[in-house]
Amino acid sequence: MGCSGRYYFLTLVLCVVTELAIGVRVVPKRKKEAISTADDQSTSASWWQAGTATPFRESSSSAFSSTHGLVQTHPSGSDPFASFGSIGSTSGPSSNPFASSGSGPLSGGVRNNPLPSLARNANGKPSLKHLDFTSSATAELRRNPALSAPDECARACRENEPPRICYYHFTLELYTVLGAACQVCTPNATNVVWSHCQCVLADGVERGILTANRMLPGPSIQVCENDKVVIDVENHMEGMEVTIHWHGIWQRGSQYYDGVPFVTQCPIQQGNTFRYQWQGNAGTHFWHAHTGLQKLDGLYGSIVVRQPPSKDPNSHLYDYDLTTHVMLLSDWLHEDAAERYPGRLAVNTGQDPENVLINGKGQFRDPNTGFMTNTPLEVFTITPGRRYRFRMINAFASVCPAQVTFEGHNLTVIATDGEPVHPVQVNTIISFSGERYDFVIEANNIPGAYWIQVRGLGECGIKRAQQLGILRYARGPYQPSSQPPTYDVGIPQGVVMNPLDARCNITRNDAICVSQLKNAKHIDPAILQERPDVKIFLPFRFFVYRPEMLFQPNTYNRYLVAPGGDHVISLIDEISYMAPPAPLISQYDDINPEQFCNGDNRPANCGQNCMCTHKVDIPLNAVVEVVLVDEVQIANLSHPFHLHGYAYNIIGIGRSPDQNVKKINLKHALDLDRRGLLERHLKQGDLPPAKDTIAVPNNGYVIIRFRANNPGFWLFHCHFLFHIVIGMNLVLQVGTQADLPPVPPNFPTCGDHLPPISLH
Numbered sequence: 001m002g003c004s005g006r007y008y009f010l011t012l013v014l015c016v017v018t019e020l021a022i023g024v025r026v027v028p029k030r031k032k033e034a035i036s037t038a039d040d041q042s043t044s045a046s047w048w049q050a051g052t053a054t055p056f057r058e059s060s061s062s063a064f065s066s067t068h069g070l071v072q073t074h075p076s077g078s079d080p081f082a083s084f085g086s087i088g089s090t091s092g093p094s095s096n097p098f099a100s101s102g103s104g105p106l107s108g109g110v111r112n113n114p115l116p117s118l119a120r121n122a123n124g125k126p127s128l129k130h131l132d133f134t135s136s137a138t139a140e141l142r143r144n145p146a147l148s149a150p151d152e153c154a155r156a157c158r159e160n161e162p163p164r165i166c167y168y169h170f171t172l173e174l175y176t177v178l179g180a181a182c183q184v185c186t187p188n189a190t191n192v193v194w195s196h197c198q199c200v201l202a203d204g205v206e207r208g209i210l211t212a213n214r215m216l217p218g219p220s221i222q223v224c225e226n227d228k229v230v231i232d233v234e235n236h237m238e239g240m241e242v243t244i245h246w247h248g249i250w251q252r253g254s255q256y257y258d259g260v261p262f263v264t265q266c267p268i269q270q271g272n273t274f275r276y277q278w279q280g281n282a283g284t285h286f287w288h289a290h291t292g293l294q295k296l297d298g299l300y301g302s303i304v305v306r307q308p309p310s311k312d313p314n315s316h317l318y319d320y321d322l323t324t325h326v327m328l329l330s331d332w333l334h335e336d337a338a339e340r341y342p343g344r345l346a347v348n349t350g351q352d353p354e355n356v357l358i359n360g361k362g363q364f365r366d367p368n369t370g371f372m373t374n375t376p377l378e379v380f381t382i383t384p385g386r387r388y389r390f391r392m393i394n395a396f397a398s399v400c401p402a403q404v405t406f407e408g409h410n411l412t413v414i415a416t417d418g419e420p421v422h423p424v425q426v427n428t429i430i431s432f433s434g435e436r437y438d439f440v441i442e443a444n445n446i447p448g449a450y451w452i453q454v455r456g457l458g459e460c461g462i463k464r465a466q467q468l469g470i471l472r473y474a475r476g477p478y479q480p481s482s483q484p485p486t487y488d489v490g491i492p493q494g495v496v497m498n499p500l501d502a503r504c505n506i507t508r509n510d511a512i513c514v515s516q517l518k519n520a521k522h523i524d525p526a527i528l529q530e531r532p533d534v535k536i537f538l539p540f541r542f543f544v545y546r547p548e549m550l551f552q553p554n555t556y557n558r559y560l561v562a563p564g565g566d567h568v569i570s571l572i573d574e575i576s577y578m579a580p581p582a583p584l585i586s587q588y589d590d591i592n593p594e595q596f597c598n599g600d601n602r603p604a605n606c607g608q609n610c611m612c613t614h615k616v617d618i619p620l621n622a623v624v625e626v627v628l629v630d631e632v633q634i635a636n637l638s639h640p641f642h643l644h645g646y647a648y649n650i651i652g653i654g655r656s657p658d659q660n661v662k663k664i665n666l667k668h669a670l671d672l673d674r675r676g677l678l679e680r681h682l683k684q685g686d687l688p689p690a691k692d693t694i695a696v697p698n699n700g701y702v703i704i705r706f707r708a709n710n711p712g713f714w715l716f717h718c719h720f721l722f723h724i725v726i727g728m729n730l731v732l733q734v735g736t737q738a739d740l741p742p743v744p745p746n747f748p749t750c751g752d753h754l755p756p757i758s759l760h
């Protein structure tokens with residue numbers, strides 16, 4: 001790596017770091033990395049390093065001025081307005097001034113109680129980091145005074161307050177980690193773009209990515225329950241189409257804004273802007289690209305829909321629900337996701353990530369050299385004696401579950417997938433792609449800094465992918481006093497939320513299953529009736545191609561090269577989902593009826609690799625039960641199924657009680673059902689929790705129920721990204737087209753163009 005180059009600042013950093021590393025180990029790298037050894041963190045000269053070892057001080061600029069003669073332009077961290085603190089205090093700007101120091105895309109916070117004011121910076125300007133102040137966004141806000149800016153919507157919610165219309169503008173682009181922006185926003189006297197810094201650091205390893213508003217994660221949407229949310233998605237990704245799905249938002253009456261390509265809309269073409277508009281159901285949710293592999297390249301962000309405390313049955317358990325205490329977990333590659341699809345045979349095989357990020361932040365330890373990047377870790381700041389609501393989002397794309405543990409602190413789980421549950425205390429939470437867990441942490445330990453560990457489990461155990469963050473007490477030290485936990489010697493785990501062994505039919509003192517959580521909201525009694533109106537068994541598995549079949553001349557079947565080299569597609573009920581050429585919701589009549597299929601209507605001659613648009617029809621308002629049966633039969637692999645448009649109740653999770661049966665399959669599950677041996681929590685007082693994403697334990701089953709009272713075409717699928725693209729999806733059509741409002745005027749259209757062949 002040379003010390004002269006176009007990227008002056010980056011070069012400078014790399015040179016300094018290289019020098020520091022001399023005498024330790026200097027190994028040529030394939031990729032440019034912002035490296036330091038573990039020990040030199042406090043002396044290396046990169047400005048972003050301030051977030052970890054030489055932290056910003058609340059009132060001094062010494063962190064910068066002493067090392068490079070730079071003047072720190074803002075007193076309190078990477079977000080200059082962060083120390084402005086929580087919204088909603090009664091005494092001055094904040095009663096908890098350090099509660100939001102420099103984490104997350106929004107500054108300020110929401111105190112549960114008492115009542116709110118708005119987060120503004122010292123100049124009275126909205127205190128947001130480059131969230132969406134592109135000229136078109138500002139223009140729209142100026143043009144329409146009815147619209148509120150993102151920071152005005154991220155507020156404590158009051159019962160009698162009028163709802164707002166919250167406006168967001170996402171500009172999607174091809175972008176770069178450690179790009180030239182990272183020179184521009186060096187904080188110094190002449191450079192005051194710090195607050196709108198477009199530098200994306202991720203884990204300090206350079207790569208091309210996709211971004212919304214040049215942020216990772218993308219902008220956070222934080223609103224109150226009855227607000228209307230408007231997002232203009234402007235697609236400037238060269239040669240790419242896109243849709244954005246609002247994961248967890250039910251889209252009642254606005255199904256055409258659910259963001260599923262060729263189901264609820266045509267993908268947004270390059271250069272086009274698509275306006276999504278919806279009203280959010282309360283809870284912790286997130287948005288992500290639903291097209292191709294874009295999510296894994298960076299297109300995701302958090303959604304928080306808050307409620308007045310009186311409407312949250314658990315609000316008495318926490319003092320603060322801060323905008324900054326959102327914890328978005330993602331898995332991260334050091335190359336485009338497309339490098340892994342369909343997949344390679346020799347180098348970088350499989351789809352496992354290199355790393356894990358917390359709110360887009362983290363460090364990377366190169367397993368070959370032992371070098372560690374020195375990028376900032378995520379820091380959550382808390383004040384002694386206070387109780388904080390954390391909102392954790394699993395935005396992983398890969399098959400790895402994520403395990404989150406906080407050193408020295410219990411977690412009181414109060415909600416999952418946006419829906420409140422009776423509080424349970426655990427020490428560690430295992431979650432799968434698409435799930436959310438809200439928990440309360442009480443700042444009741446010795447004021448200090450504590451490690452947060454996020455481990456990738458399952459296949460991620462091979463590369464031992466993990467990430468660290470810091471839970472910091474205000475005014476305390478910045479650096480934990482204990483050694484950073486390693487993958488193999490982690491923080492002691494104690495009671496596990498969501499154990500991988502899926503032993504859920506017994507009460508145990510080491511774990512709590514999702515099916516053992518109790519719903520804290522009213523449950524429609526019809527859900528608990530013995531017989532549902534509709535019962536659907538959905539077995540799922542992979543089909544492994546023989547290469548001779550896959551590469552038969554003139555056939556171009558899609559496939560994924562799984563870890564281990566199997567060439568597979570996904571099947572649900574023996575069908576691999578193919579998207580139709582035009583959206584079901586808006587151009588149903590343009591679709592050849594022969595395109596559709598399901599278990600009862602298989603196309604003629606549809607072989608073992610049957611590909612068609614899998615659609616199951618459900619009468620409006622029926623009570624539906626779905627039994628998901630894992631026929632994949634790979635230990636360590638449990639598939640999380642996500643249903644759009646609903647939260648369903650988790651009626652049962654389990655494995656076969658039959659000792660002789662080593663592998664569950666559809667036939668066996670039907671047999672167990674007949675014998676009354678599938679676990680169903682239907683008794684009065686069972687209170688099955690509501691979720692929209694649930695992992696089916698490997699070699700096990702999950703039973704869910706919901707009342708089909710939201711008409712539309714709802715995708716139901718495994719949330720693993722690479723399984724979506726090989727067909728592990730189906731559409732549940734609830735009701736008929738007549739039950740749906742028409743799509744808005746001038747809704748974009750798409751489809752094949754196959755005119756008669758011109759003979760001239």
Ligand SMILES: NCCC(=O)NCCc1ccc(O)c(O)c1
Binds near residue numbers: 544563637722
């Ligand atoms: N006897 C079945 C062999 C088989 O199904 N092999 C595929 C394994 C697989 C597929 C996709 C993945 O994403 C993954 O992690 C593992």
